Structures are given as C-alpha cells and as structure tokens.
Amino acid sequence: MILGINDAPSYEGLIQEFPPRPIHNDSQLQAAQNRIDALIDLERELTSDESDYLDILGTLVWEYEQTLEPIPDINGVELLKVLVEERGLRQKDLVPIFKAESIVSDVFK
Known part of the structure; x- marks a missing residue:
C-alpha cells in the first residue's frame, strides 16, 4: 500500500x-x-x-x-599518477593495461 x-x-x-x-x-x-x-x-x-x-x-x-578530509579534485593523468604512487607501482606495471611501454611513457610525460 x-x-x-x-x-x-x-x-x-x-x-x-x-x-x-x-x-x-x-x-x-x-x-x-x-x-x-x-x-x-x-x-x-x-x-x-x-x-x-x-x-x-x-x-x-x-x-x-x-569535518572529513577533503577529497582532492583531480582526474585523468594526475589521478593515475597518484594511484600508481599510492600503490607502489612502476610504469612498467601498467604495460598490460596500455598494451605498449611507449604509450605508458607518453602518458607519464
């Protein structure tokens, strides 16, 4: 009802x-x-x-x-860089996602 x-x-x-x-x-x-x-x-x-x-x-x-810690207003490549750093990853760890090491290097320039 x-x-x-x-x-x-x-x-x-x-x-x-x-x-x-x-x-x-x-x-x-x-x-x-x-x-x-x-x-x-x-x-x-x-x-x-x-x-x-x-x-x-x-x-x-x-x-x-x-009262909570603010969430940073980042996106795109900056967000990817923060996530990689926080998780202790290296650029070569992303090659399976981007399919080529040259693409990963271009993204992180």
Whole structure:
C-alpha cells in the first residue's frame, strides 16, 4: 500500500521516528542517509513537513561531511599518477593495461 498525502507523518512524527542529531561517525551518517533515501524514494510528492525534515537531515549530513578530509579534485593523468604512487607501482606495471611501454611513457610525460 502506498501512503497518500493524508497518511503522511507529521513533522513531529518524523522526529519521533528518527530524531535528528549531530552526526559524529560513519554509522550515524549511514543511518541518516538511509532515512534520507527512504524519503526521497517515496512514490509521491513530499509534504512540507517531510521537506522540512529532509532539509534538517541534509544539513546534518553536510555539516558532518565538512569535518572529513577533503577529497582532492583531480582526474585523468594526475589521478593515475597518484594511484600508481599510492600503490607502489612502476610504469612498467601498467604495460598490460596500455598494451605498449611507449604509450605508458607518453602518458607519464
């Protein structure tokens, strides 16, 4: 049975089901994200109470993510170089992927 708008929980009901609290670890983050996903996946338009509740959860997730180490904004060859270095690989280890040592050398120039 799909709940209709009239069957949707109130803001207070949503808070009672899953009280929004500051997030301090990955377990709490996952629980908040699961709750967010459940709201987003509803097969109807969210009520204003649900939208407000979703905003609060989203803010808590965003605030927690700001405390984490930022992911560097790199891609392409720079990303490949970082991955090779982190894994202790040598350029010749990539020859099976690129099919020729000359191509690997060109990529790393």
